[in-house]
Amino acid sequence: MQSQKQYIYSVILHAPPHITAAQLLQLCRREKADLAMGTVYRNLSALCEEGKLRCIETPGIPAIYDTTLTPHEHIICRRCGSVRDVQLPFALDSLLTEAAGEELTDYSLTMGCICPSCRARAENEK
């Protein structure tokens, strides 16, 4: 039998580009009804450590797993929760390292917005 890790990886590759562990579990369970939450988390962590996934942790909301490995940041709609990639036209980590005056082990950045469609909906409701 195919390992759950491989299976989970194949599912996430064909899923929307930003997905939470719970959403992924739901997707997987369509085919494998007895897949356990713990297994999903364990394997997602493993895949992150292998460098096959990125995990975006943002305060207050569930972690989002991302299959895009090239450097980019994220903007999330505070109303509907949708996530969009943002390419910065400069090397943020160098700027931060310089400003901090010491080596960084990591940094975490998330931007918040009200996305265009939520904004439009809000307009309509006025």
Add this chain to the structure above:
Amino acid sequence: MQSQKQYIYSVILHAPPHITAAQLLQLCRREKADLAMGTVYRNLSALCEEGKLRCIETPGIPAIYDTTLTPHEHIICRRCGSVRDVQLPFALDSLLTEAAGEELTDYSLTMGCICPSCRARAENEK
């Protein structure tokens, strides 16, 4: 009797500049043994909404409350958890807004490092 909110505010003003709700509770309980955790959280939230405090939420670690209101970012030692302010020599929010191409409601940034004293300690243990 003085409201707990005023009391909590006065304690945090004289406490170390970055403090968690749990640490603050401990401090407060030296004088007021029956202060409740829920009360601390409720009043810290209220003080934040009044703009008297900033709350720095970072994935994986308890929120840190900060009495410094001028714009700055934070770097945290991944080994000992100590927090230090970092002044950026540029306006990050403008850069981010421009890169995102839309208005931001907020952004959250935290840098991680191994602080000098932890680094020194690690050297010694080699």
Add this chain to the structure above:
DNA sequence: TTTTGTGCAAACTATTTGCAAACCG
């Protein structure tokens, strides 16, 4: 007396972990 604040305990959410059974080589 109507509103507001408080202590307590329980609830909540996302994630992690211990363990025994299942699987794989």
Add this chain to the structure above:
DNA sequence: CGGTTTGCAAATAGTTTGCACAAAA
């Protein structure tokens, strides 16, 4: 057989909330 992976359930951590009572206005 012996190490690894899984499902399950319980544990964890930080924070929030419901509620009955106390305080204040």
